[in-house]
Amino acid sequence: MNQKELQTFVQSISDTYFNQPFEHQATFNHRLRTTGGRYHLETHHLDFNPKILEIFGEEVLTGIIKHELCHYHLHLAGKGYRHADMDFKELLHKVQGLRYTPSIENQQEKVTRWLYTCQGCKMQIYRKRRFNAQKFVCAHCKGVFRLEGRKELKNFLKN
Numbered sequence: 001m002n003q004k005e006l007q008t009f010v011q012s013i014s015d016t017y018f019n020q021p022f023e024h025q026a027t028f029n030h031r032l033r034t035t036g037g038r039y040h041l042e043t044h045h046l047d048f049n050p051k052i053l054e055i056f057g058e059e060v061l062t063g064i065i066k067h068e069l070c071h072y073h074l075h076l077a078g079k080g081y082r083h084a085d086m087d088f089k090e091l092l093h094k095v096q097g098l099r100y101t102p103s104i105e106n107q108q109e110k111v112t113r114w115l116y117t118c119q120g121c122k123m124q125i126y127r128k129r130r131f132n133a134q135k136f137v138c139a140h141c142k143g144v145f146r147l148e149g150r151k152e153l154k155n156f157l158k159n
Contacts, residue, residue, distance in 0.1 A: 001053060003027055010046065013065050017095040018073050026065075036064040036101030039071040039081075046072065051104055066097030115148040126153070 001009070007026050014022035029047035032038065038047040046068045053061045070091045074081035080088055092099065113126035116133060120143020133145040 006048065010065055010069070013062065014069050014073075017066060018069060020073055022069065022072070024072075034104070036060075036098075037068040039068050039075070041075065044072060044076065049101075049104075052101065055104060056102055060098065060102060063096070063098030064101060066095045067092060067099070070095065070097055111153050112150050113153055115151045116145040117148050118143040119146055120144070124148075126151070 006028060010026040011022045014020060024044040024046070026046045026048065028050040029038070030050060032047060032049040036049050036052045039045075040047070046065075048061070048064065048068075052064060070088055071081045074085075074087055074091060080086065082088060113128060114130050116125050116127065116131075117123070118125075118138040118141065120138060120141040123138060123140060125145075130147070133147055136145060137143065138145065
């Protein structure tokens with residue numbers, strides 16, 4: 001989906017579920033990391049995270065669009081547009097929008113780590129950050145570490 005298709009998609013959702021037109025700009029914002037969408041109070045524009053569409057699909061994106069349109073229409077109407085306001089909660093429930101964005105971090109399977117191998121006991125350790133292998137020794141056998149390179153891991157716990 002490109003920017004033009006997103007704009008028409010948001011306009012159609014606004015017409016269908018809110019019976020009001022969406023007269024501002026809706027764009028994909030690649031810099032959004034932890035949120036699915038954002039409503040700008042000053043300009044009334046909407047930003048959406050393109051990873052939501054890639055990972056979860058159009059159904060979840062529709063729920064997020066409904067959520068942001070609730071902020072949009074309530075703010076323009078002068079009603080309570082914040083998450084804690086009853087106007088917002090009632091409208092969100094009425095249009096069946098998503099209250100929370102599903103976590104993107106839990107869905108990403110591949111993680112890249114630095115792989116080190118002990119020269120003594122051949123134990124392998126993975127680290128998020130590189131370290132100087134000449135300054136540290138293995139806790140088990142006091143052997144020297146050798147950097148093997150970066151390795152991509154699936155379903156690796158992020159600690």
